[in-house]
Amino acid sequence: MTSFRRRSSRSLFLGPSAALLVLAAAGCSSSHGQPPVAVPTPPSEAAAYCEALHKALPQTVVDLERSDPGPDSELTAGWGDGAIVLRCGVPRPAKMDDAQSKAIEADGVNWMLEQRQDAGPRFTTTYREAYVEVTLSEEYAHDASPLAAFAAPVKKTVPDSL
Numbered sequence: 637m638t639s640f641r642r643r644s645s646r647s648l649f650l651g652p653s654a655a656l657l658v659l660a661a662a663g664c665s666s667s668h669g670q671p672p673v674a675v676p677t678p679p680s681e682a683a684a685y686c687e688a689l690h691k692a693l694p695q696t697v698v699d700l701e702r703s704d705p706g707p708d709s710e711l712t713a714g715w716g717d718g719a720i721v722l723r724c725g726v727p728r729p730a731k732m733d734d735a736q737s738k739a740i741e742a743d744g745v746n747w748m749l750e751q752r753q754d755a756g757p758r759f760t761t762t763y764r765e766a767y768v769e770v771t772l773s774e775e776y777a778h779d780a781s782p783l784a785a786f787a788a789p790v791k792k793t794v795p796d797s798l
Contacts (some may be wrong), residue, residue: 673705673712678725682766685794686711686724689768692789693722697782719773720782724794726769729760742780743787759783764794 678686690710695702700716713722731737731750738749739762747759747770756772768790776782 671705671718672707673714673721673723675707675709676711676723676725676727678711678766682725683711685766686768688793689724689766689789692793694785694789697785698776698779715782716773719775721771722786723769724766726760726767728767732760732762740780740783742783745783745787745790747783761790761794763797764790765797766794768794 676686687710690713693702693713697715697720700719702713702715703717705712705714705718705721711724714720729748729750732748740747740749740759745764746762748762750758750760752758752771756774756777758769758771760770761768768786770783770786772779772782
């Protein structure tokens with residue numbers, strides 16, 4: 637019985653140590669310390685468009701290298717360690733029902749603008765079979781070139797809804 641208790645207490649001792657190692661390893665993920673991004677859950681048809689978009693996205697946007705956030709998903713992408721984050725298949729924003737909402741057009745793709753408190757803007761495509769959302773850090777808040785970089789891939793992979 638004595639040896640059983642030693643093994644039992646030893647395995648209890650190793651349990652928390654192993655848990656700490658797992659937590660430490662999780663902190664060293666490939667997302668370079670970026671906060672995790674919520675992965676959308678679109679219907680299957682929209683998800684198929686998003687998967688095609690994911691493959692067509694550029695490797696660089698405004699000189700920022702692609703660095704997709706965690707968790708890994710074909711529905712999310714990022715550039716510049718979170719400076720620009722794209723999510724595809726997001727729900728239709730309620731703000732689209734507001735006649736006063738602002739929108740811009742970038743190379744043939746319409747985007748609705750939402751100003752966020754203490755953060756850069758969020759843009760969501762309109763008139764597409766899947767909603768594509770792009771958030772920009774405050775550094776890029778007044779620069780439409782990130783949206784222009786997404787225009788060709790969006791037009792190629794996510795059809796108009798009209």
